[in-house]
Amino acid sequence: MALVIYRRHRTKCPQRGTGNLKSCECAIWLVGTLFGERYRASAKTRNFKAAEKQRAKLEQGEEPKLQQPKNTTIKDALSAFISDCEARKLNRSTRSKYKLLQDNLAAFAERNHLIGIAELQAEDVRRFRQERSLGARTASKELERIRCFFNFCISNEWIAKNPAKSIKAPQVKPKPTLPYSALELGKIFEHADFRSATFYKLLLHSGLRILDASTMRPERIQDGKLFIYQAKTGQPVWVPLPPDLVQDLGKLTLVGGYYFAVESEKPESIAEYYRKKIHKIQDGFHAHRFRDTFAVNLLQAGVPLEEVSILLGHSSVKITEQHYAPWVASRQTRLEELVKRTWKTNLALVKK
Secondary structure (H helix, E strand, O other): OOOOOEOOOOOOOOOOOOOOOOOOEEEEEEEEEOOOOEEEEEEEOOOOOHHHHHHHHHHOOOOOOOOOOOEEEHHHHHHHHHHHHHHHHHHHHHHHHHHHHHHHHHHHHOOOOEHHHHHHHHHHHHHHHHHOOHHHHHHHHHHHHHHHHHHHHHHOOOOOOOOOOOOOOOOOOOOOOOOHHHHHHHHHHHHHHHHHHHHHHHHHHOOHHHHHHHOOOHHHHEEEEEEEOOOOEEEEEEEEHHHHHHHHHOOOOOOOEOOOOOOOOOHHHHHHHHHHHHHHOOOOOHHHHHHHHHHHHHHHHHOOHHHHHHOOOOHHHHHHHHHHHHHHHHHHHHHHHHHHHHHHHHHHHHOO
16 A cells, blocks of 8 residues: 555644545645555645645655654653653642643534544644633643643654644733732631631731641641742741730641641642532632732732842742732832822822
8 A cells, every 4th residue: 555645634724524635724644655664744734736746756756754653642742741740749730721722622622533642733722722711810820831842752753743832822810819808807707617717817917828728737837827839939937926926826626637628638629629619609709819818918029029029939939920010009109209209299280
């Protein structure tokens, strides 16, 4: 069997199933036997005539073989990627997001009859994104994870290039930081039971992410201070806690060694339990706003942005500045002074 030209039609291609190889712009592959060996590789072109010339040169030995990707399935590539994430000791939240990507991408490949990892092209990644129907920020983060997965495939020589590299990320409009007001905090603690109120107070006074707070154990508190090991920065930090909060923590009955375990010892389940409870109090209430309140209170008290960044565990001070710059007290004071200086200039012009 000699090489044959095979055009892999997109799902919505009008020529799909008609056997027509020439009238669309879908990807072209060369498949068959070349000098007694099985051969399957992308023609690196969408032009049918160019693919025919390439096939003729290959069969005559005038052109070197196109680099063939290793015969690795999408399912195996995803499993290897998840195993590598676990070996790299990524935090639980990151691993769970990659695991979700694995499930969704595997299901997409099965629906579209895609088997080999080399079959996934840029148009497939675009269709996958369109089917997901995510918000701009979430879609942007998922695209980063998809690119990371394909880079892993390139490093293992399963594919030659990253099909997600040319896809542009959606435009993300930054949302304003909304710390809780005193009235809102009062409402939360009025409606929360003792265990939930203690959990929310811990978030408010430590700036912990909800998953980290879910795994709180007694040994992390010494002399009224909470030991925080920020996984993203690798920098250990001690945060003092209010004495009444330390006392409340001491009154809690431990479940599985955790302060806040209720229904399950899985951190994700514990976090989801407290997320749902605060949502029931009022729409717009969510756990991450405690972290925002913690950061804003520090900044308004004059704590430098760089030090707040360390307490929040951000990998770069630029991330902290992006979210909290409007709340920097010294910067706001400086802006107010600049505005006041214009008053004198305007008054002088009026007098003239």
